[in-house]
Amino acid sequence: MKTINKYLSVFLCALTLAGCEDMLNKVPEGSLITQDQKDQAIANNPALLAADVAAMNANMIGAMAILGTDYHNDFGYAAACMYMDCNGSDMTCANIGYNWFSPNSDYTDRTYTSSATYFMWSLFYTQIYSANNVIASVSEDTEDATLKAYRGQALAIRAFDYLALAQLHQFTYLGHENEPCVPIITEETTAEQTSNNPRATVKAVYELIMNDLNEAVNLLKGYKRQDKGYVDQAVAYGLRARANMLIGNYAQAYNDADSALVISGATPYTIEDLAEPKFWDANDKTVMWANIITETNDIVTTGIVNMPSHLCSFYTDGYVGVGAWKKINKPLFEKIASTDVRKGWWLDENASSPVVADAKYTDWFATASADSEFGAYTNVKFGPDNNDLANLVPAQDWFLMRSEEMYLIKAEALAQQNKTAEAQKELEDFVKTYRNPVYTAPTSNLIDEIYLQRRIELWGEGFIFYDIMRLKKPVTRVEDGNTSFPAAWQFNINAEDPILLWLVPQSEIEANDGISESDNNEAVPAPKA
Secondary structure: OOOHHHHHHOOOOOOOOOOOOOHHHEOOOOOEOOHHHHHHHHHHOHHHHHHHHHHHHHHHHOOOOOOOOOOOOOOOHHHHHHHHHHOOOOEEOOOOOOOOOHHHHOOOOOOOOOHHHHHHHHHHHHHHHHHHHHHHOOOOOOOOHHHHHHHHHHHHHHHHHHHHHHHHHOOOOOOOOOOEOOOOOOOOOOHHHHOOOOOOEHHHHHHHHHHHHHHHHHHOOOOOOOOOOOOOHHHHHHHHHHHHHHHOOHHHHHHHHHHHHHHHOOOOOOOOHHHOOEOOOOOOOOEEEEEOOOOOOHHHHOOOOOHHHHHOOOOOOOHHHHOOOOEEOHHHHHHOOOOOHHHHHEOOOOOOOHHHOOHHHHHHHHHHHOOOOOOOOEEOOEOOHHHOOOOOOOOOOEEEEEHHHHHHHHHHHHHHOOOHHHHHHHHHHHHHHHOOOOOOOOOOOHHHHHHHHHHHHOOOOOOHHHHHHHOOOOEOOOEOOEOOOOHHHOOOEOOOOHHHOOOOOHHHHHHOOOOOHHHOOOOOOOOOO
16 A cells, blocks of 8 residues: 555566576587486486476466566466465455456456466466476486485476366366366477377376375485475375375375374464464474565565465555455355454454454554455455564465365365264364364264365465365355355356366467367356356
């Protein structure tokens, strides 16, 4: 609110994807070296591949790296998470020009020519390309510990990307195994094959995902990462737990989630921890994997092309401060018990919350309240960087995996196996210990209860659209006439409605002879209120 006009009026120069230039591709004279020469150089000095590994991770945090400088909803994986959350039932926002995610809320993003379609496809395939480069540079039978770690990370990252693509472009694995999913591109895929590459089946894509994660788990054993921006064995187990839930391998999902917790040593935020806004520091004990954001990253130096600008209500210098406050839908808010600490992640109907009751928030309230869209149900979940309200810097880390998710996977995995008593205890122990001391888990409909707990716990973190697809749930924005969505977006969508599927972008169809327009997902009109 204080400085956004300055950012909007200043021309933003073109910014390239954050990362490191691969200096291995050139010899001192400037000519390109062969792949064999590069492989030999890496074998002699594994550390030379470090830049490629860093660049692979940096694909997640580029500012305007895919769509260009005209698009302030292009800031890496956190933006993709917001695209998906705005497709769902639980995140609302004013239908105004400053809301860059309006096309996701009204589903006009579901055309093959839309910038959103291109972004969601390119974000993940760009990272797959980077992962393939690393995988191609490391022999699968290497005995070098450093190279094992590099290969393991790249395999896990590739699996993460294909998990995202598979869940966006086709309905969930169970019941759709033979449906068309997305093209498979690996380190062995030639340029000629890429240009004539049909959509693989869901089953084939998940076979690649599981093979990658199985190898990654083995390769990453004993690897000590430099920070939580890198994948270690615990993260690989966590990713495999997600994948096993999707394919219905619930016993293994439970074991993988448990291994992820044990190896990482991660523990949930406590009720005391959540007495103030969190979710900005990857060093927190609950975080298992994150995008590490520093003040020099281009998504920070843009000022407003970043997650805090669109999601953190304390960053009043961003888009939230001019009306694009992200809020919880009223029906979900009303399902949260008053004794649950998470209820304080959003302002109540009186625009108050115990999380921001301290006097240090007085000035923030005064600034935020100057905007007419601020008020009830606005989120205060995502705290300011360094918990500093006086010097607002949009450099919050973005969490990709935290321990709470693993606890909820364990509970659901038990419930999916009809181990009702064990699932009830698992869920009750988690919620009662860390969120609501008087919580009692129900004895029936446990899967629906766990879904509700995930909607509350993981709100705004990019998980719930995946859950809608995985659990074959409807998008329910209006419940018995109750909603806080703007009038134009007050519609419900049936489970597995074709509008839920993202399309293959036009650019891919034009470049790939293996996919014709008739091979795309069905293009259907956006729903109407």
